[in-house]
Amino acid sequence: MERRTAPLYHEGITKQKGNMRMKRRNGLVRDLAQNHQLLVMFLPVATLLFLFCYLPLSGLIIPFKDFDFQKGIFGSDWMDPLFNNFDYLLSSDAAFRAVRNTILLNVLFIAVGLVFEVGFALMLNELRNKYFKRVTQSLTFLPFFISWIVVGVFTYNLLNYETGAVNRFLEWIGAGPVDFYSEAGLWPIILTIAIRWKVTGYGTIIYLAALTSIDNSYYEAASIDGASRWQQIRYISLPMLRPTVVILTLLAIGRIMNADFGMFYAMVGDATLLFPTTDVIDTLVYRSLRQSGDIGMASAAGFLQSVVAFVLVLSSNYAARRIDRDSAIF
Amino acid sequence: MLTRRFSLSQAAIGAIVLLFSLACLFPFIMVVSGSLSTENDIVNYGYAFIPRHVTLSSYKILLLGSSRIVDAYIISILVTVIGTVLSIIVNGMGGYVMARRSFKYRNVLSIYVIITMLFSGGLVPWYIICVRYLDLKDTLWAMILPPLANAFNMFLIRNFMMAIPEDLYESAKMDGASEYRIFFRLIAPLSVPVLATVGLFVALGYWNDWFLGLMFIDKQELQPLQLLLRTLVSNVEFLKSSSNAAAMQQISATIPSESIKMALTVITIGPIIFLYPFVQRYFVKGLMVGAVKG
Numbered sequence: 001m002e003r004r005t006a007p008l009y010h011e012g013i014t015k016q017k018g019n020m021r022m023k024r025r026n027g028l029v030r031d032l033a034q035n036h037q038l039l040v041m042f043l044p045v046a047t048l049l050f051l052f053c054y055l056p057l058s059g060l061i062i063p064f065k066d067f068d069f070q071k072g073i074f075g076s077d078w079m080d081p082l083f084n085n086f087d088y089l090l091s092s093d094a095a096f097r098a099v100r101n102t103i104l105l106n107v108l109f110i111a112v113g114l115v116f117e118v119g120f121a122l123m124l125n126e127l128r129n130k131y132f133k134r135v136t137q138s139l140t141f142l143p144f145f146i147s148w149i150v151v152g153v154f155t156y157n158l159l160n161y162e163t164g165a166v167n168r169f170l171e172w173i174g175a176g177p178v179d180f181y182s183e184a185g186l187w188p189i190i191l192t193i194a195i196r197w198k199v200t201g202y203g204t205i206i207y208l209a210a211l212t213s214i215d216n217s218y219y220e221a222a223s224i225d226g227a228s229r230w231q232q233i234r235y236i237s238l239p240m241l242r243p244t245v246v247i248l249t250l251l252a253i254g255r256i257m258n259a260d261f262g263m264f265y266a267m268v269g270d271a272t273l274l275f276p277t278t279d280v281i282d283t284l285v286y287r288s289l290r291q292s293g294d295i296g297m298a299s300a301a302g303f304l305q306s307v308v309a310f311v312l313v314l315s316s317n318y319a320a321r322r323i324d325r326d327s328a329i330f
Numbered sequence: 331m332l333t334r335r336f337s338l339s340q341a342a343i344g345a346i347v348l349l350f351s352l353a354c355l356f357p358f359i360m361v362v363s364g365s366l367s368t369e370n371d372i373v374n375y376g377y378a379f380i381p382r383h384v385t386l387s388s389y390k391i392l393l394l395g396s397s398r399i400v401d402a403y404i405i406s407i408l409v410t411v412i413g414t415v416l417s418i419i420v421n422g423m424g425g426y427v428m429a430r431r432s433f434k435y436r437n438v439l440s441i442y443v444i445i446t447m448l449f450s451g452g453l454v455p456w457y458i459i460c461v462r463y464l465d466l467k468d469t470l471w472a473m474i475l476p477p478l479a480n481a482f483n484m485f486l487i488r489n490f491m492m493a494i495p496e497d498l499y500e501s502a503k504m505d506g507a508s509e510y511r512i513f514f515r516l517i518a519p520l521s522v523p524v525l526a527t528v529g530l531f532v533a534l535g536y537w538n539d540w541f542l543g544l545m546f547i548d549k550q551e552l553q554p555l556q557l558l559l560r561t562l563v564s565n566v567e568f569l570k571s572s573s574n575a576a577a578m579q580q581i582s583a584t585i586p587s588e589s590i591k592m593a594l595t596v597i598t599i600g601p602i603i604f605l606y607p608f609v610q611r612y613f614v615k616g617l618m619v620g621a622v623k624g
Binding site for chain 1: 339340343344346347348350351352353354355357358360361364372373377419420421423424426427430433434435439442443445446448449450451452453454455456457458459460462463464475476477478479481484508509510513534538539540541544545556557559560563564588591592595598599602603606607610613614617
């Protein structure tokens with residue numbers, strides 16, 4: 001490093017005697033020229049992020065426009081009155097329902113997920129048979145690898161009215177078939193079960209890693225003091241897991257306004273009867289955009305979602321950072 | 331001594347873990363069994379663990395009778411392979427640039443990348459940009475380019491590369507190697523663990539993706555496998571509009587709708603199930619890396 005930059009250093013000194021502004025500009029130009037290879041290597045990333053992340057940001061003005069696809073984002077006329085799309089959105093029952101469903105369902109998913117993942121990690125950690133532990137861990141991790149579309153097919157296999165396995169079972173015990181695809185009230189539970197089925201094994205991995213990293217001497221000391229296994233879990237394992245739990249939960253709360261579109265679309269799809277409990281912001285925006293073509297309403301909903309999500313992500317990350325510097329995303 | 335004292339709770343925990351593991355496996359077995367069953371058995375007896383009468387007719391119809399499935403398979407493979415290769419190169423180079431400590435502008439570029447994790451324009455502007463301005467509608471690129479540059483993956487790669495001693499870069503530079511050469515010949519081979527992990531996650535993402543297809547692909551012949559599966563689930567009859575409907579008729583007079591859905595599901599998840607035992611540990615490793623610093 002030193003040897004290579006030595007001549008440049010001398011050059012810098014010579015320049016210092018001359019015009020200061022000149023020197024700084026030359027410095028920048030020279031830096032860029034010198035590093036042009038690195039900049040070229042960054043170019044694909046820079047371009048892709050610009051096209052698919054930065055350009056869409058300019059689209060945040062769409063809800064304030066009377067959007068016309070032909071005229072484009074900037075060519076379209078301003079909305080008159082400016083907040084018309086928002087007034088329309090906020091007065092719609094569907095939007096209120098979608099916001100409510102998004103938040104309530106996410107709270108449900110986060111809470112149940114936490115209990116299941118920590119609980120399952122603790123259980124796996126208690127298992128003494130290595131082989132059994134490895135096989136069960138592999139099996140529970142497997143569903144993470146398939147798409148929600150396939151999970152949707154599985155769910156349909158289990159729940160459909162004529163041939164579904166669950167309905168067959170209900171018939172067998174004499175409880176009669178249930179038409180699940182018209183019972184909106186059951187779907188928060190069904191979706192929770194589906195998520196737990198799909199990602200419990202995945203979510204457990206991080207907690208299990210935290211558990212295995214706990215120094216064994218804590219447990220040894222505790223058992224010498226006569227602590228039972230339950231007491232050891234209560235007073236050693238759980239407190240040691242706390243930072244991981246808090247941080248993962250905070251980061252999940254940061255995304256509370258964003259529903260997993262893939263899951264809702266694949267599991268519920270166009271089953272309108274289920275919308276009272278399962279229509280979320282993302283599916284509402286999608287339908288307005290692709291099916292009813294109501295870009296004004298879709299963009300207004302998306303705008304509010306983006307702004308709230310931004311504030312939530314920043315604050316939850318700030319909180320996570322305060323607890324543990326290394327766990328924050330940035 | 332300890333083991334005996336808690337054998338009861340050990341057994342209870344083992345039972346719970348076992349039950350949950352079997353529950354995770356159960357739907358897979360049901361789908362395979364359904365795909366091998368005759369339509370009559372499914373309609374009369376529902377889905378079962380073991381097919382009453384084994385038949386391969388739904389697979390025959392899918393693979394021989396309908397060119398759509400083969401087309402969709404090719405599309406999915408193309409998207410996965412091109413997407414994964416490009417992703418490793420693009421994000422690898424991005425991570426490399428951000429990992430160069432002696433590079434003066436690496437922090438500026440890092441911020442440029444981090445911002446994309448914070449702000450999002452949302453679905454509507456993203457869709458309009460892709461369709462109206464970038465003209466991606468009904469192209470293969472629509473399923474590859476939008477998620478290609480990924481901030482999270484890039485930081486994962488960057489963090490790994492930052493652990494490589496800076497002297498290595500510098501000595502290579504002094505030997506007159508260009509940055510491209512240093513990356514492709516020196517750093518990339520040293521970073522195979524992280525590049526492989528990222529590549530596997532990306533490949534899984536591309537294979538399982540149907541959202542981009544749903545947004546941008548209206549042309550039937552460009553539909554990826556996952557999207558075709560969804561179309562088939564809601565409407566089996568569309569297979570009849572396929573080009574070789576006649577060949578299909580020869581195999582079976584009526585389309586066995588239920589078992590054919592199962593057969594396509596098996597075909598869709600087949601590669602994943604097949605590769606799962608080999609790649610699983612890399613995913614676990616990748617998660618650990620991500621957990622240490624997300």
